[in-house]
Amino acid sequence: MHQWDLSPFSVTPAASLLARCVSKDILSQGEIDSASSRLSPIFSNQLREAEQRIRTQRQLDQLQLEMDLLKMEKKSADVTNSFYLSRRFQMLQMFCGHLQDLLKEQNSLRQRLMKPLGRTNLPVQAHLQRFVVDVVKMLLDFIQTLEEKLTSVRCSPSAIDRLAQLNTSLAQLLAHVADVESLSNQVLQRKEAHSSKQSDSSAR
Incomplete structure (x- = not known):
């Protein structure tokens, strides 16, 4: 007994044989239909269940494909969605307009940047002017003190x-100590010689 392949995309050997019989007028389509209607209920139920499983699997595959497409669309929404693209396009247009304004005012901006900040009047309120004078004096004193400190640091060895210098002073000190020690020895020797002479003269 041949096993029938229930896939809708393949042709079974039995189906091809029946098609040849119909094409050669050996059998008619009505006879085949009447014979298929007289199939056993067990066989027809199994066939219906198999067809139902195939349809269900097709529907599941279709739903899975649609779900994958929705997930992909959600991930790439900021790239493909017109809403996000329109917002980005508006921001890009605003940025380009800002750059164009800067390029138009390039000469005036360059002149403003090249203009020195010295000799410019700073608006100071009347009740704060004396504090500004005190701050300027303190700043001048600080600058003068800082210059003095820097000069002393630069001039200091x-x-x-x-x-x-410490090594030289130590060497000189040691030399002086040696001289003092030699002089003290000479003084002691002379004192001893003088005392011995006095003792000899008294003994005579």
């Missing part, structure tokens, strides 16, 4: 020079 560095740490290496100070170490060299």
Whole structure:
């Protein structure tokens, strides 16, 4: 017994055989239809269930495909959706307009940037003018003190020079100590010699 392939996209050997019989007038389509209507109820129920499963699977595949398309559209909404594209286009137009205004005012902007800030009048309220004068005086004093400190730091010897001076002073101090020690030894020797001479003269 041949197993029938229930896929709608394939032709079974039995179907091809029946088609040849109909084309050669061996059987008529009515006879085939009447024979198929007399099939056993068990076979017809199995066939209906198989067809129903195939239709259900098709519907599930279609729904899955539509769901995938919706997910993809949601992910790429900011690129493909006209609402987001129109907002981005408006922002881009505003930015381009701003750049055009800057290019039109390029000369005036360049002159404003090149203009020195010195000798410009700063509006100061009347009750704050004396505080501004005090602040300016403090600023001048601070600048003067800072310059003095910087000058003293620049003129002061560095740490290496100070170490060299300390080493020289230490060497000189050690030399003086050696001289004092030798002089003290000489004084002691002369004192001992003088005392020995006095003792000899008294003994005579």
